Amino acid sequence: MLQVLKALALMNATRKVLKISSKELAEKIGQSIQTASRKLKELEDEGLIERTLTKDGQFVVITDKGKELLYKEYLDYKRIFEGEGEFVIKGKVFSGLGEGKYYVSLEGYKKQFEEKLGFTPYPGTLNLRIPKEQMFFRAKLDEMDGIKIEGFKTKERTFGEVKAFKCRINGIDGAIVIPQRTHYPKNVIEIIAPVKLREVLGLKDGDWVEVEVIA
Amino acid sequence: MLQVLKALALMNATRKVLKISSKELAEKIGQSIQTASRKLKELEDEGLIERTLTKDGQFVVITDKGKELLYKEYLDYKRIFEGEGEFVIKGKVFSGLGEGKYYVSLEGYKKQFEEKLGFTPYPGTLNLRIPKEQMFFRAKLDEMDGIKIEGFKTKERTFGEVKAFKCRINGIDGAIVIPQRTHYPKNVIEIIAPVKLREVLGLKDGDWVEVEVIA
Numbered sequence A, B: 001m002l003q004v005l006k007a008l009a010l011m012n013a014t015r016k017v018l019k020i021s022s023k024e025l026a027e028k029i030g031q032s033i034q035t036a037s038r039k040l041k042e043l044e045d046e047g048l049i050e051r052t053l054t055k056d057g058q059f060v061v062i063t064d065k066g067k068e069l070l071y072k073e074y075l076d077y078k079r080i081f082e083g084e085g086e087f088v089i090k091g092k093v094f095s096g097l098g099e100g101k102y103y104v105s106l107e108g109y110k111k112q113f114e115e116k117l118g119f120t121p122y123p124g125t126l127n128l129r130i131p132k133e134q135m136f137f138r139a140k141l142d143e144m145d146g147i148k149i150e151g152f153k154t155k156e157r158t159f160g161e162v163k164a165f166k167c168r169i170n171g172i173d174g175a176i177v178i179p180q181r182t183h184y185p186k187n188v189i190e191i192i193a194p195v196k197l198r199e200v201l202g203l204k205d206g207d208w209v210e211v212e213v214i215a
Helices: A003-008 A023-029 A033-047 A062-080 A099-105 A107-117 A132-143 B004-008 B022-031 B033-045 B065-081 B099-105 B107-117 B132-142
Strands: A049-054 A057-062 A086-094 A124-131 A147-149 A162-169 A171-177 A186-191 A210-215 B049-056 B057-062 B085-093 B126-129 B147-149 B160-170 B170-177 B188-192 B208-214
Touching: A003 A023, A003 A033, A003 A057, A003 A062, A003 B065, A023 A033, A023 B049, A033 A049, A049 B132, A057 A062, A057 B132, A062 A086, A062 A124, A062 B033, A062 B065, A086 A132, A099 A107, A107 A147, A107 A162, A124 A210, A132 A171, A132 B049, B004 B022, B004 B033, B004 B057, B022 B033, B033 B049, B033 B099, B057 B065, B085 B132, B099 B107, B107 B147, B107 B160, B126 B208, B132 B170
Parallel strands: none
Antiparallel strands: A049 A057, A086 A124, A086 A210, A124 A186, A147 A162, A162 A171, A162 A210, A171 A186, B049 B057, B085 B126, B085 B208, B126 B188, B147 B160, B160 B170, B160 B208, B170 B188
């Protein structure tokens, strides 16, 4: 019934009295004439449309009650697409090998974090393991461009590119960092922040954490 | 199916992986567990959601395809409520008794038309008779406040209040004027404009005209 009301609204029946036969409506909504006719009757009985039959044909207009119903739907959809681009990844805290501390402290990365993310990261990362059912948004990060942290060379070795995503974790702003190397695990994320998240948030291995990604 | 997808989206399943049992969903959508379960299956088969079953329960997330479908709906509703407040009244041209010319020319009204409507009206009105099936929006004018044109007194007599509504008629800006006296006919509107509409639009008695009301 709602879909028919919406179809009428898209033909401007909230703004003008619409001349439409049940046959024309049937074609519009891809249903039988009988169904179209029955749906109009239902809409009329619910007070969502007003219908007038004259010798010139059938005229239909959406009432205020009908408009209110459509507006409620509109607000629902609006809510769905507000804050679009943001999503949440849930994962479980685990202890890394302490590599994070080493990498984050490297001047070549640190400078870029400051410039491109707007904070000086605490030297260390919070590691999260992403369970199977949460992989949908983890996989999204691999498709997304994110913020590019360039690789660099020192005398000893080469450091690869890192992709970063601004995020929020229990109200604290930080960033997900994903090294762009082939063998980096697909079910892990590492988070950097201006503070030591494990301490500030009182986290221990095995705790669940929700990371809001601000895309 | 769309309504279930929307319900999931309102539970944020476009932004996070949602843990939800078929029982919980059934309660949300006011349907049986069986129906809820079947709709989830259908949504999954259509590629609109991804579903994961683990020992911890059922997890659901809306895919990009699902989001696109919802977004299409959103755009439809947005279109419906764009230019909201505007509507169209259709009526048939008829000749009045020439009273319009007299009233519009009265300084007491004319000054207010200029101030409140932004144009000097051609001395005369275009009369439209509104057929039964078009009465929905004609009746709306009686409910709406419109622009108040104050009544006034001369030595000879009293002139009553007039309600005006800005409008557009075949691209020309004008206004509907409705004298606020008890016996003014409910199925008539009179239109004033900076030009002689009958001439500029080549109208004769019996012609249909669409008046866009800018509310």
